[in-house]
Amino acid sequence: MNRIRAVAGRELRAYFNSPIAYIFLLAFAGAALLMFFNSFFSRGVADLRGLFDAVPLLMVLLVPALTMRLWAEEDKQGTLEILMTLPARPAELVAGKFLASWALLGVGLLLTLGLPITVASLGHLDWGPVLGGYLGAMLLGGAYLAIGQFISATTENQILAFIMALVICLAFYGVGAEAFAGLFSDTTAAILRGLGTASRFRSIARGVVDLRDLIYYLSLTGFFLAASVGALRARRWA
Amino acid sequence: MIEARNLHKAYGETIALDGVSFSVPAGEVVGLLGPNGAGKTTAMKILVGFLLPSQGTAILAGHDVVRDPLEVQRRLGYLPENAPLYNDMLAQDFLLFMADMRELRGDHRNRRLSTVVEECGIGNVLTRTIGHLSKGYRQRVGLAAAILHDPEILVLDEPTTGLDPNQIVEVRELIRRMGETKTIILSTHILPEVEATCQRAVILIDGRVRADGSLEELTHSRVQVVTVAVPDPRQACDLFREIPGVKTVALDGVPDHGFQVFRLEMDGDGDVGEPTAEIVRQQGWRLRELRRDDRSLEQVFRELTATGAEVAA
Structure with a gap:
C-alpha cells in the first residue's frame, strides 16, 4: 500500500513536472465547454447532454496522451531497471501508475463541475443523469487508462504507445456505436453494443446505473491492468 | 554471498x-x-x-x-x-x-x-x-x-x-x-x-x-628472471637447474655487455629468489636484475582476450 502511494505520488508529480498535465487539463476542459455550449442554447433544456455526448470520444482522444509515457518513458530512460529491481510487485507499480492517471482524469472532470452548477442556477437540473454522467466518465476513462497503460508497457516508443492506445480505445468505442452496430442484425448488434464502451456509457449518462454496466467497465479495467502486469513480467524474459 | x-x-x-x-x-x-x-x-x-x-x-x-x-x-x-x-x-x-x-x-x-x-x-x-x-x-x-x-x-x-x-x-x-x-x-x-x-x-x-x-x-607468474654477467652461460644454466623448485632454465636474448638474461620456470608457486641470489653470490657474478616475472592485470587481460587461453587459479 505504501509503495502504491509512493508510485502514484511520483507519477502525479511527473505529470505536473511536464507540460502533459496542463495540456491535458486545458484540452479536456476546453473541449468539454465547447461541446456543451455547442448545443445547450439551441436545445434549451437544462441538462448536460452536450457535454456527456462528447465524453466518450473525448476520452478516446485524450486518455492515450496520459498513458503513453507511463512505461515507455521508464523503459527509454532506463529507470525501469530501478523500479523493477525494487522489492515491489509489478502489480503495485501498475496500480500506483493507474491511480495517478485516474486522479488526473478526475481533476479534468472536476474542472467541468462549473457547468452543472451554472445550469442548476439557470433552470431545474435533474442531478441524476449528471451524477451518472460523471460516474460513467470515470469508469469509461478508467477502462481506457488501463488499456493505455498496457500498451505503454509493451514498448519504449511513446508515439507508438499513443497511436496504438488510440486505435484500441477507438475500436472499443466503435463496435458499440450505432453507425457500426446498426449495420448488423438485431442480435449481433446487441452483442456489439454490449462490447462497446460508448453504448454503455450512454445508458449510465441517462442516469440509469445498471450493475452489468459497472461490471463491464470494471472487468475491462481489471483485465487490462492484469495484462499490464503480465507485460512487465514478460519483460524479464527479454 | x-x-x-x-x-x-x-x-x-x-x-x-x-x-x-x-x-x-x-x-x-x-x-x-x-x-x-x-x-x-x-x-x-x-x-x-x-x-x-x-x-x-x-x-x-x-x-x-x-x-x-x-x-x-x-x-x-x-x-x-x-x-x-x-x-x-x-x-x-x-x-x-x-x-x-x-x-x-x-x-x-x-x-x-x-x-x-x-x-x-x-x-x-x-x-x-x-x-x-x-x-x-x-x-x-x-x-x-x-x-x-x-x-x-x-x-x-x-x-x-x-x-x-x-x-x-x-x-x-x-x-x-x-x-x-x-x-x-x-x-x-x-x-x-x-x-x-x-x-x-x-x-x-x-x-x-x-x-x-x-x-x-x-597476476602471479611462475617465471623468475635473473640478469647476470656470467663467464659460461651453459654452466650457469646447470647451476640454476639444481635449485629445488626450478623446472627448466632458458636463456633469453643475446648478452648485453656480458649480461645474460635467464628465465627460470618453477614447477610450483614457490619462490626461488633467495637460492638464486645465493648462487650468484657464491659464484661472484655481477647481478643486474632479479625479479619474478609477474604480469600486470592488464597483461593478463590482454593475453586472455587475444588468445582465449584459460588461466587456472
Missing part, C-alpha cells in the same frame, strides 16, 4: 552468457571484467532479478533470484549502467521516493538519508533537478539511492564512468569502505580500478568465465 550457477542467457540468436558460474563470499569485493559485449551487464541484470536467465540461477544472500526475486531485492542495492534516474525530480525527492519504496521509516529512515547524502557527497545538489546535474553527481545520486537501505549486497555496473579523477578516487574509497561489511560485485573496463578496490576478479569473455581468482593468483 553471491553465487551464480551456470547462467545461460540468449537474446534470440545471440548468446550473451554461456554457462557462467562464480561466487562472491560475504564481505568480499569482486570485479567483473571483460571487453564490451562480454556479458557483464547481462550477468548483473540477472543477478538483480531484472532479467531471467534462460538456464541456471543465482543465489544472493541465501535466496534464489529466479524463484524469489523480492527477497533478493530487499537485501540488494543496484546501480545500473549510466545511473538512469528520473530527470524531472529533485535529487532529494528521488531519495525520498526510494526511501518510501524501500519502506524505511522513522529515525532509521532519517539517519540513512543523512548518511548516504554525506557518504556520497551530494548535500549541495539535493534541491537541484536531477536532469540538470553533471554526470558525476548523477552517478553519486544513483549510488546514494542504491545504498540507501544499507543492503547486504551491492551490484554496481560501471560505478565510476563519467567521474573526474578526484571523484573516482572518492567513489573507490567509498566502495572500499563499504566492502568491509558488504558483498560487492562491480563491473568495469578500468583495470587499475579493480586493483584499487577489489580483492578478486572474474574475467568474462564471450559469455564465459575465462579467469576467476584473487588478483595475486591472476
Whole structure:
C-alpha cells in the first residue's frame, strides 16, 4: 500500500513536472465547454447532454496522451531497471501508475463541475443523469487508462504507445456505436453494443446505473491492468 | 554471498552468457571484467532479478533470484549502467521516493538519508533537478539511492564512468569502505580500478568465465628472471637447474655487455629468489636484475582476450 502511494505520488508529480498535465487539463476542459455550449442554447433544456455526448470520444482522444509515457518513458530512460529491481510487485507499480492517471482524469472532470452548477442556477437540473454522467466518465476513462497503460508497457516508443492506445480505445468505442452496430442484425448488434464502451456509457449518462454496466467497465479495467502486469513480467524474459 | 550457477542467457540468436558460474563470499569485493559485449551487464541484470536467465540461477544472500526475486531485492542495492534516474525530480525527492519504496521509516529512515547524502557527497545538489546535474553527481545520486537501505549486497555496473579523477578516487574509497561489511560485485573496463578496490576478479569473455581468482593468483607468474654477467652461460644454466623448485632454465636474448638474461620456470608457486641470489653470490657474478616475472592485470587481460587461453587459479 505504501509503495502504491509512493508510485502514484511520483507519477502525479511527473505529470505536473511536464507540460502533459496542463495540456491535458486545458484540452479536456476546453473541449468539454465547447461541446456543451455547442448545443445547450439551441436545445434549451437544462441538462448536460452536450457535454456527456462528447465524453466518450473525448476520452478516446485524450486518455492515450496520459498513458503513453507511463512505461515507455521508464523503459527509454532506463529507470525501469530501478523500479523493477525494487522489492515491489509489478502489480503495485501498475496500480500506483493507474491511480495517478485516474486522479488526473478526475481533476479534468472536476474542472467541468462549473457547468452543472451554472445550469442548476439557470433552470431545474435533474442531478441524476449528471451524477451518472460523471460516474460513467470515470469508469469509461478508467477502462481506457488501463488499456493505455498496457500498451505503454509493451514498448519504449511513446508515439507508438499513443497511436496504438488510440486505435484500441477507438475500436472499443466503435463496435458499440450505432453507425457500426446498426449495420448488423438485431442480435449481433446487441452483442456489439454490449462490447462497446460508448453504448454503455450512454445508458449510465441517462442516469440509469445498471450493475452489468459497472461490471463491464470494471472487468475491462481489471483485465487490462492484469495484462499490464503480465507485460512487465514478460519483460524479464527479454 | 553471491553465487551464480551456470547462467545461460540468449537474446534470440545471440548468446550473451554461456554457462557462467562464480561466487562472491560475504564481505568480499569482486570485479567483473571483460571487453564490451562480454556479458557483464547481462550477468548483473540477472543477478538483480531484472532479467531471467534462460538456464541456471543465482543465489544472493541465501535466496534464489529466479524463484524469489523480492527477497533478493530487499537485501540488494543496484546501480545500473549510466545511473538512469528520473530527470524531472529533485535529487532529494528521488531519495525520498526510494526511501518510501524501500519502506524505511522513522529515525532509521532519517539517519540513512543523512548518511548516504554525506557518504556520497551530494548535500549541495539535493534541491537541484536531477536532469540538470553533471554526470558525476548523477552517478553519486544513483549510488546514494542504491545504498540507501544499507543492503547486504551491492551490484554496481560501471560505478565510476563519467567521474573526474578526484571523484573516482572518492567513489573507490567509498566502495572500499563499504566492502568491509558488504558483498560487492562491480563491473568495469578500468583495470587499475579493480586493483584499487577489489580483492578478486572474474574475467568474462564471450559469455564465459575465462579467469576467476584473487588478483595475486591472476597476476602471479611462475617465471623468475635473473640478469647476470656470467663467464659460461651453459654452466650457469646447470647451476640454476639444481635449485629445488626450478623446472627448466632458458636463456633469453643475446648478452648485453656480458649480461645474460635467464628465465627460470618453477614447477610450483614457490619462490626461488633467495637460492638464486645465493648462487650468484657464491659464484661472484655481477647481478643486474632479479625479479619474478609477474604480469600486470592488464597483461593478463590482454593475453586472455587475444588468445582465449584459460588461466587456472
